[in-house]
Amino acid sequence: MSETYTIPVGPLHPALHEPITLKLEVSGEKIIGVDVFCSQVHRGIEWIGMNRNNPIQSIYLSERVCGICNICHPLCMVQAVEKAAEIEVPERAEYIRTIAAELERIHSHLLWAGVAAHEIGFDTVFHYTWALRENVMDLIEYLTGNRVTKAIMMFGGVRRDIKENGAKKLREGMKFYLEKFRKIEEIFLQDPTIKMRTRDVGILTREDALKLCAVGPTTRASGVPKDVRQDFPYAAYGDYEVKAITPDIYNGEVHGDVYDRIVVRLLEVKQSIEIINWALDNMPSGPLLAEKNLVRLKMKLKKAEGEGIGRVEAPRGEDIHYVRLKAGEEPFFSWKIRAPTYNNVLPWIPMLLGGQIADVPIVAASTDPCISCLNRVTVVDVEKKKEFQITKEYMHKLSVKKTRRLMRNGR
Amino acid sequence: MNVEDIVKKIKENFEADIKVQRKSHGVKKIEEETLFVRIKREDFKKFVKFLFEIEKYPHFSIISATDFGEEIELLYHFSVGYGSFNGEKMISVGVTLPKNDLKIETITDLIPGALVSEREIHEMVGVEFIGLKDTRHMFLPPDWPEGKYPWRRDETFPSEMLNKLYETWKEGEKK
Numbered sequence: 001m002s003e004t005y006t007i008p009v010g011p012l013h014p015a016l017h018e019p020i021t022l023k024l025e026v027s028g029e030k031i032i033g034v035d036v037f038c039s040q041v042h043r044g045i046e047w048i049g050m051n052r053n054n055p056i057q058s059i060y061l062s063e064r065v066c067g068i069c070n071i072c073h074p075l076c077m078v079q080a081v082e083k084a085a086e087i088e089v090p091e092r093a094e095y096i097r098t099i100a101a102e103l104e105r106i107h108s109h110l111l112w113a114g115v116a117a118h119e120i121g122f123d124t125v126f127h128y129t130w131a132l133r134e135n136v137m138d139l140i141e142y143l144t145g146n147r148v149t150k151a152i153m154m155f156g157g158v159r160r161d162i163k164e165n166g167a168k169k170l171r172e173g174m175k176f177y178l179e180k181f182r183k184i185e186e187i188f189l190q191d192p193t194i195k196m197r198t199r200d201v202g203i204l205t206r207e208d209a210l211k212l213c214a215v216g217p218t219t220r221a222s223g224v225p226k227d228v229r230q231d232f233p234y235a236a237y238g239d240y241e242v243k244a245i246t247p248d249i250y251n252g253e254v255h256g257d258v259y260d261r262i263v264v265r266l267l268e269v270k271q272s273i274e275i276i277n278w279a280l281d282n283m284p285s286g287p288l289l290a291e292k293n294l295v296r297l298k299m300k301l302k303k304a305e306g307e308g309i310g311r312v313e314a315p316r317g318e319d320i321h322y323v324r325l326k327a328g329e330e331p332f333f334s335w336k337i338r339a340p341t342y343n344n345v346l347p348w349i350p351m352l353l354g355g356q357i358a359d360v361p362i363v364a365a366s367t368d369p370c371i372s373c374l375n376r377v378t379v380v381d382v383e384k385k386k387e388f389q390i391t392k393e394y395m396h397k398l399s400v401k402k403t404r405r406l407m408r409n410g411r
Numbered sequence: 412m413n414v415e416d417i418v419k420k421i422k423e424n425f426e427a428d429i430k431v432q433r434k435s436h437g438v439k440k441i442e443e444e445t446l447f448v449r450i451k452r453e454d455f456k457k458f459v460k461f462l463f464e465i466e467k468y469p470h471f472s473i474i475s476a477t478d479f480g481e482e483i484e485l486l487y488h489f490s491v492g493y494g495s496f497n498g499e500k501m502i503s504v505g506v507t508l509p510k511n512d513l514k515i516e517t518i519t520d521l522i523p524g525a526l527v528s529e530r531e532i533h534e535m536v537g538v539e540f541i542g543l544k545d546t547r548h549m550f551l552p553p554d555w556p557e558g559k560y561p562w563r564r565d566e567t568f569p570s571e572m573l574n575k576l577y578e579t580w581k582e583g584e585k586k
Contacts, residue, residue, distance in 0.1 A: 038549055038550050042551065091437065091438050094436060094437055210470075211468060211524060212523055212524040213471045224493070226470070226493045231496075232443050232499045234436050235436060236437045236438075237436075237437075239438050309501055322486065322503075324477055336475035338472055338473035342527060343472075343524060346523070346527060
């Protein structure tokens with residue numbers, strides 16, 4: 001067969017129910033060309049922060065950049081403003097920020113593990129991991145008052161303390177996850193079918209990861225020890241001395257494939273548990289906020305002139321906010337948000353090239369894309385020069401079929 | 412390489428305005444360091460090549476743009492020195508472009524990962540990247556009117572489109 005097709009996947013994503021379009025050029029089952037289109041849901045958040053909101057309102061706006069990373073975006077933004085306006089953060093607040101950020105990593109990685117299992121047709125595993133995730137969501141709700149938009153960040157500190165009861169609940173929660181960790185590890189890393197579907201699929205080489213500026217677990221799975229918590233420590237991470245997790249820690253080798261991305265994320269869950277336990281044991285006492293009076297804080301920010309960059313290791317990778325303040329103007333003079341998926345979209349191209357359509361969902365999902373942070377993918381069969389639409393459900397069906405086929409023939 | 416050495420090297424090679432920002436965190440007061448370097452447009456490409464002398468693959472994060480009225484400043488955020496504890500340094504390189512001549516060389520030939528960001532600045536601010544082959548819209552729809560730039564603070568800002576979400580096209584409707 002010598003004809004090729006162009007297959008558009010999206011505007012709803014094959015892996016996540018979010019709007020992004022992939023244009024895949026396929027020859028038979030093999031993918032020979034990939035193009036990515038964003039642009040369905042640009043909401044102009046930066047514009048609102050630069051023209052309408054005062055800085056304190058923008059904290060709550062930045063939480064709404066993403067439904068999952070709603071600690072790391074505000075954390076990143078307040079850090080940028082703290083640098084621009086020279087606000088010192090109390091030590092206790094930095095520890096609470098660390099705990100909040102790590103709780104978010106646990107829930108985000110478990111959410112991702114569930115989605116990945118669903119993509120390859122293991123819905124029991126999907127429900128199992130999401131049920132496990134409920135525990136951390138309850139902890140987050142107990143500590144901050146909310147499951148999703150936590151509203152805990154403030155310029156110069158945090159808004160809520162972790163008291164004795166909270167610390168006790170957190171320790172119990174962490175103990176629960178350590179006990180369950182072995183089972184999750186067994187399901188994801190030792191199951192022969194998951195290994196068949198993910199080993200040497202969607203490979204991103206170390207070279208490509210560096211050239212395309214990939215971030216987070218995507219780049220670490222390719223053997224690049226890049227982690228903002230280690231390289232550029234913020235909050236309390238400098239005291240803990242985080243080490244970036246690469247797959248060779250687990251089994252001594254780096255493939256840069258989907259399996260390695262699972263390894264990195266699962267080990268990071270364990271690392272987060274350790275960091276939270278450590279932070280609870282070493283938490284200094286003291287105030288939570290540098291300036292309690294919000295009116296005075298607002299005036300201070302209005303008078304401030306300067307610029308700052310906030311950097312945070314979000315569950316998906318490096319998040320960057322750039323903020324510039326101009327004296328006499330209340331909204332930010334300049335605000336740029338760079339969510340991790342922004343850098344992890346280009347690496348999809350080398351990952352998908354040469355692969356099969358049935359692998360698209362799991363490969364795309366393996367970078368844990370967050371489209372609300374970014375924004376579409378289309379498939380093209382070159383040989384037949386025909387375009388046909390395939391739906392997300394059809395792709396998902398293909399993916400499930402491939403798993404079943406491997407299960408029958410593979411062992 | 413520490414910050415002092417980087418500053419020294421930049422001063423040797425470029426006419427630049429350098430600012431070092433330090434901020435300490437945690438109980439141990441570990442300091443992070445950020446460099447803001449403002450250079451001339453002619454030196455820009457040379458500066459990016461200079462970053463390759465510090466590290467084999469300098470990490471590119473994003474371009475941010477600020478509208479100053481008569482001119483636009485592009486700030487390229489890079490980082491070098493990953494892989495060791497507190498070893499990474501942010502280097503932000505600023506270039507000012509006058510509004511009547513919004514042109515700068517592309518860096519996608521050196522850092523392919525900069526493609527998304529250059530396409531974004533191209534559509535949002537209207538800067539032309541010399542040598543950039545792919546100039547399609549990234550975040551704005553393909554039928555976006557020409558000469559309208561949402562991140563500018565002047566007459567090219569599409570103010571007539573504000574608060575008109577109800578007028579957006581729905582499936583099944585004729586445009």
